[in-house]
Amino acid sequence: MQVHLALPGLLWPARALPDVMFDLELPVLSWLLGRGRHSHSSPLTFEDWLSRRFGHDAAVPAAALRLLGEDGQPGNADWICADPAHLAFEHGHPTLADPARLELQADEIAAITVALTPTFAAVGRFSLRHSGHGYIELAAPADIDVPPLAAVVGRGAAALLPRGADAARWVRLANEVQIALHALDLNRRREDAGLPTINTLWFWGTGRLPATTRAAYQKVGGGGTLARGLARHAGVSWQPASDALPAAGSTLLIEGRLQPPAQQLDAQAWRDAMVTLDRERLAPLAAALRGGRVKKLILTALGDETTLDLELTRGDALRFWRRPRSLLDVIAP
Template sequence: MTAATATLLLPQRERYGGQRLSEDLGRRLARADRVAREGDPLTRVLDILPRGWPVAAATRQRDAGDAAHAAWLRADPAYVRPDINGARLLAYGEALGLDEAEAGEFLRSLKPAFGDAGFPIDAPHPARWYLRLPQGAKLPQFASPETALGADLFEHLPDAADNSPEGRRWRSLLSEAQVILHNHPRNAQRVAAGRAPVNSLWFWGAGVLPDHVRSTYARICSDDEALTALGALAGARVSALPPRWSAGEGDLAVDLRRSRDLTALERDWLTPLAAELDAGRLSRIVLEFGDGEAYQLARGQRWRFWRRPLRSLQP
């Protein structure tokens, strides 16, 4: 049986700042094959046709199994807080802690507005709300909520710069939804209980189910719901990110793009993975950094003893 490979998706190297590499890791990286990559590392984990990242359709298929024959847009519950410069997205989805009954109350008030617009809204999961769009509808481009979290809301509204009709339509729908939610009695109860109100929606992830999604990885571990939903469409075994390395069968991709602590990364992932490599249970370890740099580690590289160890990951 051919030994498996493990790929770690990591942030840009600068995110680790001046943190020092251990002597062992510095030696291994110095002896590794370094490759300059182009494009999003996620496209090397999943091959999606047509090209794109249709999050709403993929998560809808996982949540309800009915994503075919329509376009979908996530309209997740959100909490935005006004400030002197506008309003900021502070929480969305799971972070708001909605249960089915609470989500249902909000949705009953929102359904007439979105139904009249031709975009029925529902929520097969309390944290993930969806708009069903007609096939062929012009799909808006919205930022993912993770990208916008903590940022000025108005910087991420659609087509704000050119004031297009499509942009005006979606901004109008959002404004109407915000008025409905602001006046909802459930929010008064949430605030009285010390919980964040649901006073806005976050539109994102528009698209249709792709024609195909394929992956060379048997397993994908990530806390990114888009990556796991699309990975499931590819037939991979997907799971949440575990706290540390654990062995399993088949090639593995691990999403560690939120990693910032080099010591923890070494302790929980790189050191045990290196032990697997040395024992021959892994044939290769690939470190894919978000800035396009990749390190490929293999057993035979231990003979490159003339290379000086790296001290840090600084570009």
């Protein structure tokens, strides 16, 4: 059995990592880093990395695939994600808040859908699903290149600027959306309740459902609706949680608990998540590797500056003379 564990959010910027990891004991991760072979490659967003694992290039049409992962029917149309978001200003600069904090209710989803449907009449059909994910079924393809929402949370203004021949048109649409959302009573109620307002949409992941590909895995665990859509499109089994060890085959497990605190630069929450990860996720994998149940273990850590891959076989696990290593020891390419 082979297990590939993806760890978005594990790698902080190199200049910050020494302070974030100061005096942090991660015995299992250190053991794995000491026994395994590591390599570095160019940084990728989690969404781009995941799509490549399923044979797609970096321009993967995430909207169509994610919709498939929500049991939608993308068909042959072009789609674009239109996700509700909270745009805030910190120190005079715009930043996007963590979308998980929005917690949209059913009545809010209905009100936003009614308010914004006319705005998109010229470009396509807008819908907002119960998950809180928004989509536009486009009347014509859109030439716009925008990072995934999760990749720009907490980032500065430069990360928020779209590119592509149609970028100006979508900026205008975003402005119209913000005006329409500002007028909604639901945002006043959210302010009174201390909740982040819904004051913009984030457009990304445009395109139509691609040709099917062959994946390197028989099973996928975790990763949300995009991972489910990619797995479903490739004919691969998917389960929502990444906790249970599979019985056989090649499995991709996606660990999501590190990315939110890393995006928010919440060092204490990240440290707490790392301790839990070391104990609850890495320890069982290391034990399975030592015991021979897992023949090969691959860890992929994703960050803004690099992608770190760590590979171990059972033979590596038995090389007792290899000393544990800190993440700081292997972070530099």
